[in-house]
Amino acid sequence: MATVAPPLDNNHRPSSSSAAYDPTFVPDAVKTFVVHLYRHIRDNNVYEIHQMYDTSFHTLTDRLFKDTPWPSVDAVSIYVDNDHVFCLLYKEMWFRHLFARGSVGLKERIESWDNYCELFGVVLLGNVNIQLPNQWLWDMVDEFVYQFQSFCQFRAKLKGRSEHEIALLREFDKDFIENAAMQILKAWNVYGVLNFLQALVDKSMIIEILEREKQGLEQFTATDGYDYNGGSNVMKVLGYFSMVGLLRGHCLLGDYQTGLKCLRPIDNSQQGVYTSVIGSHIATIYHYGFANLMLRRYGDAIWEFNKILLYIFKTKQYHQKSAQYEQILKKNEQMYALLAICLSLCPQVKLVEETVNAQLREKYGEKMSRMQRYDDEAFALYDELFSYACPKFITPSAPDYDEPLVNYNQDTYRLQLKLFLYEVKQQQLLVGVRTFLKVFSSISLAKLAAYIEVDESTLRTILMTYKHKTHAADARGKIISNADIDFYIDDDIVHVVESKPSKRYGDYFLRQIVKMEGVINDLDAIKLD
């Protein structure tokens, strides 16, 4: 086995960390892998493709490519008839593996972007007529947004860089293309990324498909997005997942309203193609919940977090062997932290299922009671939980290379955190009031003011603040109360109203009916000898 000297990039450094990497060498196992995968793709054998993609690829990676990249696409293409689309798909996996392994340089990032341009370009032209598993299609969109996020942070981290590296980055950004339309071609430019996702949504007509499905004129969710009429699922499903990609992208930029708008065609109160892949299910709900938290719709956030956390609790054992297990666990922990925040700001424990509540008490019970005191220690806890659980925000614009070298990649995060804590602090005024409202059924303003040690005028503003903060506008602009304790004022007497917990009987019965039907069907299917 001859070892060829590793190829050098523009900086005359080896382009991979291991000196023994030979991109032209294709082990037999890889040869077999690509040949079979190529054949399964040509045969539209989605099940086999999924097995190879989800399992074999990772097994081979663990065995042969722990420290080196996979063989280059040029080396394997002869085994797959030099098929253009297959090569693009292989290259996408190749880069994904590279990014997962460790630090990636500017050159590789640009090359990966070029590959996505080509790959999505081919899809958008309608030239892809194969069927791929949803897992793969989701991973493509997810990775695309991830590499965008990674690039922004890479570019903004100026501190500690050598002069040479800074010069390269400056050169890269200086290459400013006048024509606005061409600007979107620049590697990982925010316009380009968002436009690609939007293009996939538009060209696939996924929004219209989902609309027609509601009217019973089309099947999409029922077939999990797969096409049983001889067509391809690739563009449709990429378009579908791109909506989740846009939600995520907008959250990373701090635009929660638009992010939720992008997700609107998907009804996240029900099953859908987004739930067919656990990664997509979690990503959707995590960002949906986070966006609602920032929009102060705590009730909605709590409801959705509760559902997904229960789902993960029940199903995580089935994913233990999967390559995404660690990610699932990480997101699970982050969502518990977000739930703790939401419940501290909006005590509505009745929205939370018992199992989830038990887990929550275990992880954050003590912290939550301290957070509800709204003192300095509480703010530190809010800071801690928010910082742990929030998305990795990005700065989409190029840094100022002339300014003293600092890291810009924390700017957006710091701003979001600051504004969030600002909102939390506004609730500090309500602490005293809440305690007393729990005790009295009616009390005069004068007496209550004396207890809280403020004057009557201040008390009135505090009570109005309480009302304002607990009555948020929902997605349709309707005002909804999420107060556990409510009241009204009659001239100068406060009358307290305890809200009765409303059990959602209807929901419960619906679920049990469907479950029962499932059990009966299963029983019917069993043949007794």
Added chain:
Amino acid sequence: MVREVAENPPPAATAPDSYTVEQLVAINPYNPELLPELEKLVNEQVNSKTYNLDANLCLLRLYQFEPERMSTVIIARILVKALMAMPAPDFSLCLFLIPESVQMEEEFKTLIVLSHLLETAQFRQFWDEAAKNRHLLEVIPGFQQAIQSYAIHVLSLTYQKLPRTVLAEAVNIEGVALDKFIEHHVANSGWVLDKGHSKDQLIILPPTEFNHPELKKNAADNISLEHITKILPILG
């Protein structure tokens, strides 16, 4: 380092002139060429007392992508319009997109203080502060009415019977003008004057589920038709 142009660039929007800005935003919001049009739209919103949150967020995003094209005058206008949209959280939504360094400028610090006063229902302090900053606020037609509208919203959540002095402070109107104001709402918004009370004039606000808990419908148990259709095959 010259980049090669990829063969298949993502489609950028080239809309015909007959589209309105709103339609352009709906078609493709990620288009740097929209920036001047969106700025014009902000000024239009100010002049015609209209409001378009989506278009304003789109503009703030474009400023985020290309900070050298940012206009603090336009941003200030967007923020005032957002204040006028309360109780919606639009002001915060806009702040999330404006870099911290820009928020440090005087006029933005003032607007943030004003927002804080409104969020915490400190209406007297708000009107005092607003009076000191007329140049920022009174250039936006409809500002006063919008804030008064928000004040009434919060009062209606909180009070069944509202003393006149509290109302006066919240909407910043006194004397004869306040009488006229109350008359207007008695005629149009279902307010009722409580004549029996001798100490201070009381206004009875229209009953809603927020200030009259017995009116609260137990909406939580409504089941939508969509969910019923799922089990119809089972029940049938």
